[in-house]
Amino acid sequence: MKPFTTSARRLAALVLTAATLATAACSSSATAGGGSGTDPVYFGVSSATTGQYAQYGQQFKEAFDLAVEQVNAAGGINGRPVALKYEDSQSDPKQSVTVAQKFVADKDVVLAFGDYSSAASIPASPIYTSGKLVQYGFNNSNPAFTEKGTEYQWSTSITTTANYQWTADYLKKQGVKSVGVTYLNTADWGIPAFQAFKAEAEKVGLTITDAEGVLDTSDDYRPSLTKAVAGKPEAFVHIGYGPDAAKLVTQLRAIGYQGTFYGGQDEKSFDGTPDAAGSIIAAQFIETSTDPKVKAFVDAFKQKYPNEQHVTLFEATAYDALNVAVAVAKQGGPTREGILKGFGEVKDVPSVIYGSITFDPATRRVQDPRLTPTILKDGKWVEYKTA
Amino acid sequence: MLDTLIAGLLRGNVYALGAVGISLVFGVMNVINFAQFSFFGLGAMLAWFFVAQLGLPFGLALPLVIVICAALGLVINLTVVRPLAQFLPLAAMLSTYAVSQILDNASQIAFTAEFRVFPQVLPTSNLHIGNMRFGTSDLVMLGVTAVVMVAIGAFLKYGKIGQAIRATAQDQEAALQMGIPVGLVQHVAFVIASALGGLAGVFIALYVGVANPTSGLNTGMTAFVAATLGGLGSLLGAVVGGFVLGILEAFGIHFFGDSAREIITFAILILVLIVRPGGLLGKVPLISTEPLTGTFLGKGRPLRVPRWAWPVALVVGGVVIPLVAGDYVLTTGTQVLIYAIIAAGFTVTAGQAGVMALGQAGSIAIGAYASALLTLHSPVSFWAAIPIAGLIAAIISSILASPIWGVKGHYISIATLGVGTVIVAVIRLAVPQGIYGIPMPSWGDTLLATPRAYYLIDFAVLVVTLLVMWRIRGSHLGKVISSVGSDEVAALASGVRVRDYKALAFAVSAFFAGVGGSLLAHQYTYIDPTIFTMLMSLLVVTIVIMGGVSLPYGAVVGAIILIGAMELLRFTPELRIIVYGLVLILVVRFRPGGILVRNS
Numbered sequence: 001m002k003p004f005t006t007s008a009r010r011l012a013a014l015v016l017t018a019a020t021l022a023t024a025a026c027s028s029s030a031t032a033g034g035g036s037g038t039d040p041v042y043f044g045v046s047s048a049t050t051g052q053y054a055q056y057g058q059q060f061k062e063a064f065d066l067a068v069e070q071v072n073a074a075g076g077i078n079g080r081p082v083a084l085k086y087e088d089s090q091s092d093p094k095q096s097v098t099v100a101q102k103f104v105a106d107k108d109v110v111l112a113f114g115d116y117s118s119a120a121s122i123p124a125s126p127i128y129t130s131g132k133l134v135q136y137g138f139n140n141s142n143p144a145f146t147e148k149g150t151e152y153q154w155s156t157s158i159t160t161t162a163n164y165q166w167t168a169d170y171l172k173k174q175g176v177k178s179v180g181v182t183y184l185n186t187a188d189w190g191i192p193a194f195q196a197f198k199a200e201a202e203k204v205g206l207t208i209t210d211a212e213g214v215l216d217t218s219d220d221y222r223p224s225l226t227k228a229v230a231g232k233p234e235a236f237v238h239i240g241y242g243p244d245a246a247k248l249v250t251q252l253r254a255i256g257y258q259g260t261f262y263g264g265q266d267e268k269s270f271d272g273t274p275d276a277a278g279s280i281i282a283a284q285f286i287e288t289s290t291d292p293k294v295k296a297f298v299d300a301f302k303q304k305y306p307n308e309q310h311v312t313l314f315e316a317t318a319y320d321a322l323n324v325a326v327a328v329a330k331q332g333g334p335t336r337e338g339i340l341k342g343f344g345e346v347k348d349v350p351s352v353i354y355g356s357i358t359f360d361p362a363t364r365r366v367q368d369p370r371l372t373p374t375i376l377k378d379g380k381w382v383e384y385k386t387a
Numbered sequence: 388m389l390d391t392l393i394a395g396l397l398r399g400n401v402y403a404l405g406a407v408g409i410s411l412v413f414g415v416m417n418v419i420n421f422a423q424f425s426f427f428g429l430g431a432m433l434a435w436f437f438v439a440q441l442g443l444p445f446g447l448a449l450p451l452v453i454v455i456c457a458a459l460g461l462v463i464n465l466t467v468v469r470p471l472a473q474f475l476p477l478a479a480m481l482s483t484y485a486v487s488q489i490l491d492n493a494s495q496i497a498f499t500a501e502f503r504v505f506p507q508v509l510p511t512s513n514l515h516i517g518n519m520r521f522g523t524s525d526l527v528m529l530g531v532t533a534v535v536m537v538a539i540g541a542f543l544k545y546g547k548i549g550q551a552i553r554a555t556a557q558d559q560e561a562a563l564q565m566g567i568p569v570g571l572v573q574h575v576a577f578v579i580a581s582a583l584g585g586l587a588g589v590f591i592a593l594y595v596g597v598a599n600p601t602s603g604l605n606t607g608m609t610a611f612v613a614a615t616l617g618g619l620g621s622l623l624g625a626v627v628g629g630f631v632l633g634i635l636e637a638f639g640i641h642f643f644g645d646s647a648r649e650i651i652t653f654a655i656l657i658l659v660l661i662v663r664p665g666g667l668l669g670k671v672p673l674i675s676t677e678p679l680t681g682t683f684l685g686k687g688r689p690l691r692v693p694r695w696a697w698p699v700a701l702v703v704g705g706v707v708i709p710l711v712a713g714d715y716v717l718t719t720g721t722q723v724l725i726y727a728i729i730a731a732g733f734t735v736t737a738g739q740a741g742v743m744a745l746g747q748a749g750s751i752a753i754g755a756y757a758s759a760l761l762t763l764h765s766p767v768s769f770w771a772a773i774p775i776a777g778l779i780a781a782i783i784s785s786i787l788a789s790p791i792w793g794v795k796g797h798y799i800s801i802a803t804l805g806v807g808t809v810i811v812a813v814i815r816l817a818v819p820q821g822i823y824g825i826p827m828p829s830w831g832d833t834l835l836a837t838p839r840a841y842y843l844i845d846f847a848v849l850v851v852t853l854l855v856m857w858r859i860r861g862s863h864l865g866k867v868i869s870s871v872g873s874d875e876v877a878a879l880a881s882g883v884r885v886r887d888y889k890a891l892a893f894a895v896s897a898f899f900a901g902v903g904g905s906l907l908a909h910q911y912t913y914i915d916p917t918i919f920t921m922l923m924s925l926l927v928v929t930i931v932i933m934g935g936v937s938l939p940y941g942a943v944v945g946a947i948i949l950i951g952a953m954e955l956l957r958f959t960p961e962l963r964i965i966v967y968g969l970v971l972i973l974v975v976r977f978r979p980g981g982i983l984v985r986n987s
Contacts, residue, residue, distance in 0.1 A: 050492060050964050052601060054500035088960050093911055093918055094722055098954060101718035101838060119918060122823070123911035127718070130836060148823040148913075185646040187821040187915040214645040217605050219595040222394035223640035243502040243597055250596035254512040254521070255390070269502035269597045 040083035041076070041334040043325055044103035046114035046124070051090035053116050056139075056314055060116075061086065063315035066304050067322035077329045082322075085109060091116045093123040100124035104131030111136055111325055111339045113318075118142035118188035125149050134339045138321035139314075142188045146364045154343050156324055156357060157317065158284055158369045160193035164239060166282050166371050167262060168200035174386065176235045178207040179262075180228040182221070182248060183239035185213035193239045209233040216244040221251050235260045242267025250275045264376070266312045271379050280384055283374035285316040285353045288382050297352045310380070313353070320351045389516060391641045392634065397525055399633020400532050401594055404587040405610025406617065406625035407539065408580035414556035414620035415576040416472050419797060421483045422463060423584050424611075425490035426456050427603025430588025431505070432498045435598060438506045445508040452589055453582045459490075460581025464574055467972060471979060472573075478979040481932050484925065485971035492964040494600040502599045505592040528590050535586070536626055539579070543622065548575050556620055608921070609636075612656050615801045618669020627667055631655075649812040653805030657791060660802050664794045690983050692940070705846050709839055717838035719954050721910060723946045724845035725903045728852045730930040730942035732899020735859065737928070738937025740892035741872030743800045746807020747900050747927040749787075752814055752919035753780040754901025755908035759825045762909075769828040773848070773905045780901025784810070785894040792886040803893075804924065811919045821915030825908050841910050848906065849943070852899055856939035859895070868892050872937075900927075933974065935981030944982050948974070 045064065048057040064084055072081045085106070089096040096115045103109045104127060111134050115121040121137045122145060128135035129152045136154050137145050143159040171179060181197070184190030194211065201208055209231030212224040225248070229236070236252065238245050242265035249261050253275040261279045264270045266287070270279075287298055287310060297319060298311045325339075327349040332342025343364075349357045360367045375384040405427065412420045430452050437448035463486055472479035511522035543549040551572045554562040563569050591606050592598035609632065617628025632655065639651035659667060708720060729751060736742050758776035761767045767775065787810065791802040827836040828844060835844065859865045870878045871888045879885050908914050930949050934941030952970060956963045974982070 049960055050495070052500075054495060055502065055599070058499065058501075086960065087957065088963065094950075095953070097911065098715065098718045098722065102715040105714045117917075119821070119913075119915050122821070122913040126827070126836065126912050127838075131714075144821070144823060185644075185815070185819065186917065187815070187819050188917070191819045212644055215648065218645055218648060219591065219602070219606055220394070220398045221645065222397075223391055223637045224645045226390045226394065227641055243599070246502065246504065246597045247595050250511075256512070256515065267502075269504055269599075272504040273596065274504075274507065275596075 038080055040081045041110060041329060042083050042085055042106075042108040043322075044099075044106070044109040044112040044114075045084050045086045046089050046096055046099040046103070046112060046120075047086070047116050048091040049086065049088040051092070053091040056116050057088075059312070059314040060139075060318040062305055062308070063301070063318035064113075064322055066301055067319045069304075070300070071322070071326050077326055077334050080334065082326060089115050089120055091120040093120050096120040096124045097127060100127040100131075100135075104128065104133050109133065110329065110334055110336050113138055113321060113325070118145055121145055122148070122188075125153055128152050132340070133336055134343060136321060136325060138324075139317055143192065144188075149364070151364070152340065154359065154364045156320060156351075156353075156366050158371070159365065160189060161196040162369065163282055163371065164193045164197040165200040167237065168197050168206055169204060170282065170373060171201075171235065171237070171262065172204040172206050176206065176260075178209050178231070178233045179235050179237045180209050180231065180233035181211040181237045181239070182214050182224060182228055183211065184216050184241070184244065186216070190239055197237070197239060207233075214240075214244070214248070216241060218244075219247065221248050222255060225252050225255055225257070229255070229257045229259075233259065235262060238263030241265050242270035245279075246270045246273040246276060249273060249279065266381055267314070268310060268312065271310060271312070271376065271381070276376055277378070279376045281374060281381075282371040283313075283381055284369065284371060285313045286372060286374055286381055286383060287311050288380055291352075291355070293350055293355075294352050316352050320353050320357070323351070324349050324357060391637050393516060393521060395634030395637030396529075396630065397521065397594065397633070398637060399630035400529055401587060401591050401606060401629075402610045402613040402633050403626045403629025404532050404535070404583060404590060405607060406614035406629045407536070407622055408583035408587070409611055409614040410617070410620055410622055410625040411552075411576050411583075412580045413614070413797070415552055415559075415573050416468070416479070417559075418468065418472050418479045418483065419611075419800070420468070420580070421480070422468075422486040422490060423483075423580060424604055424607030425487040425494070426460070426581055426584030427588035427591060427607045427610075428598070428600045429459075429490060429494050429603075430456055430585030431592035431598035431603065432494055432503070432600055433585070434589040434592065435503050435505055436498060438508065439503070445506075449586075449589060452585045456585030457578045457582040460578050460584075461574060463581075464577040468577070469570065469573060471975065478932070478975045481929060482972050482975045484929065485968040485975070488971075489965050489968035491601055492968075496961065498600055500599060500601075502597045502602070505596055505598050508593070524593055528593065531586075531590075535583070536622075539622065548572065552576055609652060612652055612801065612805075615798060616656050616659055616666055618666030619797060621666070621668045624666055624668030631667070646816060647812070649808050650816075653809050657802055657805050657809075660794045660798055661790050664798060666798070690978075692983065701850070705843075705850070709842055709846075714838040717842045719951065721838065721841045721845050723950045724842065724849050725906050725910075726926065726930060726950055727943040727946035728845070728849050728906070729900050729903035730927050730934070730946055731849070731852050731856055731939040732902075733896045733927055733931050734856065734937055734939045734942055735865075735868065735892045736889075736896040737931050739860070739865065739868045739872050740889050741875070742803075742889055742893065743797070743928070744893060744896070745800045745804035745924050745928060746810070747896070748919040748921065748923040749807030749810030750780045750784045750897040750900035751904035751907070751923065752811050752916070753783050753897075754904030755914050755919070756814060756818065756822070756904075757901065758905035759822045759908045759914060762826050763822070763824070769826060769909055772909075773902055776905035777898040777901040780904065781894045781898040784897035784900075785890060788893055789890060792889050804921070807924055808921065811916055814919075815916040819916075821913055822908075823913050825912045825914070827912060828909055845906055848902060852902070853939050853943075860939075864891075869937075929971075933971075933981060935983040938981070938983055941981055941983040948982070 047060055048054050068082050076082055087099040089099045103112045113136050118140050121140050129150045134152050138156050140155050141157045141160045143161050146153050146155055183194035210228045212228045214224050236259050238248055245264040246269045264279045270276050301311050327346050328342035331346045332338035344361050347358045351357045354369055358367045373384040374381040409423050433452045434448050437443045467482050468479050471482055509524035511524045513522050543553055551567045554567055555569050555572045588603050613628040613632045614625045617624030635655055736744050754776040757779040758772040761772045788806050794802050868888050871885050875885055930945035931942055934945030956966050
């Protein structure tokens, strides 16, 4: 009997210690005051630093850190430096909701960025809303993030709907008559994007010879691709991300299809895929642009991270997001209420993606986002000009 | 059609290579080796590193990758798997899951999570039959697979250690008595399997074109299905299973689309298992014990919970924590509680009936969707929706799982994993858009949407769940279910309809999974199919094993540790998953039967 009771006691002690640790961890952050003077202004970042989406978490972090450095060198927010609190959610809703709660409870945090995927962002939204903390889903292209959200959800990402309507119009303008399509069969992204594309294609008279839903977790797309090109379409459209497009375009060429590929993403693995050369997409950010704002950002980024050969839309998105947040905090004041007010008021914030950003308060997204046709040449996206 | 056939042959080749390693380890150790999946990703990343970064020729890089993977395999077997597999295959399986987490994340720290373009070492589209183009690269892969298979086949047939491997696979104890060094044999099998995993990883990357540290997971899973399809432990079966699955998948995708891939894969598997419960070439076991039963329960050192612990736990969990804790702890608490409910319900299946079902995510998803749709489109309230969601989950899961109860042992795990995956895949096809604006719970006009309210609701449901489980255990029904788990043959001989009781236990577990899913849906207010993953099913199983497989309250301890630890480890963001894996291994090492076990 004796060993049992001692081990039970040990277990009880363990549980108690764990509980104390947990409450201590929580209360220490909850008791900190609002702060003023030269205390830093804190923004929370909920993103994936480990797991399936860690690649994007790393890219965001590099750009955020660069932007924070620049903002602080230029005097911060009315003399107060900016600092970030990162929390890893693995882009998993089970963890993004606890991260949201952590930020809401931490009175120092005046704004939260994230999450990466809509499936992690949207479940966290009610927590941010009830905590009256603005959730800035700077990467959430799913229109539902803001449409189904409240005044506390804002985004500077262009919606998938707008992006692929533009693509259908552009194809028509280029004189393309028929396309084969693959799209990611995902609820939060691919399906709404494909529906927007299809509706627009019908409107402008672009024939879709065949459309195949695919999954980004698949590795072998050959069976879907042989079917999608069986009707001999003039061009091919893939509605998806970078890594899946890299696999897909390689296999599309391997099965012998030669038409132009409209798809992919400004993302490292796609940019580096030999068969991806010549792909055309609607770009928001062009690394090779001659815009002085873009040049300055790209140069500063490469100087800080000499190992990085490319600056993609992901870094640009995060860089812009931090600058927008700072502009918003300057406009409305570095408090939670001030941030909410600021989002509704800021105008013409300089942006490396859109030139300048002004929000449409009705949609809580960027007003008139511009898109430019770009083509992938030698691993870099350049503006595609047609005669 | 010819195009599709060739595409199927090429993907089948990759599956076959992966399946052989899985089958080999299973044959000699009776352990499902999750770490094998990590070797796919690791092999690909190492090859990328050697060729693209260091500029080594592919001919040198390939053997290097194989040697490194083989050496790593030996280390893993020496330190983690074998010490546990000797007496508790299940604990060993849990530890291989931990090892795979560590390997994936170490590889991610070393190579970053980025998708890398895999160098083209051989032409990939210089040949063609009809419209279908393929390359020297594909031919070389097919050739290498053939050579490797013949070599391993010859080794097993004529080599001394090879023969010992076969003997060990047939009967470990008899082999030991005949003087076969079983330990050595297991090391050799593990090393070969790890090397093959690395090789398969390189081939996957060559075939697909890009790779990242976790990109082997999906192909690995399918290779695992292929091994089961062919008959676990049968090498020829693994090869046949790989090619059969590859070709059928290719035709299935051609006709039904890539979105139906998982449905096709598992439908094939379940059909084969219904007709041949031991796989295509495996032997149908005459008498087999479920992996969770018999000696497993007897081995653990029990940790008895004193009587006073119950009221204390009730007061601490139901009164002290909700009063003292902040919102962050309470929100973490809700996740712990919901998983505890699901896992406590799962102990009837895993612990009492002894069925290691792996597809709980399916039942959770049914509950979540049923509850969300009911409250959105009918006047049913949140409170009524919870039990209804549970019932619907129990009914649908039972119907879908009903054909598979003749399947035994590890095959039932894979078959139930299949059922769960198919459920989620069907939901993805039927309701592809996520569901938004699921109503939050309310009482009268009061909205109960604070973390404290969620916590208290979940806590109350957990208490009810534990009471129900306690009543079931004490009842005649519970004793019958337990008899099925502890000795199936004896139960059958005593006239117990074993199949029906397993199905009943599964239905009870599905009910609580559905309840848990409903609670999750109303707290997130948004659900889509990407939430209900295989990792969710694995988490439920891990919680149950961690807590002591047949103890409902053990599931609570398991949930606190496994979900709480993820949060507590936030102080070391980079190493979080690795430390998590180490903690898991240590717990399994020192309490292999679970934290709380009860002697049978």
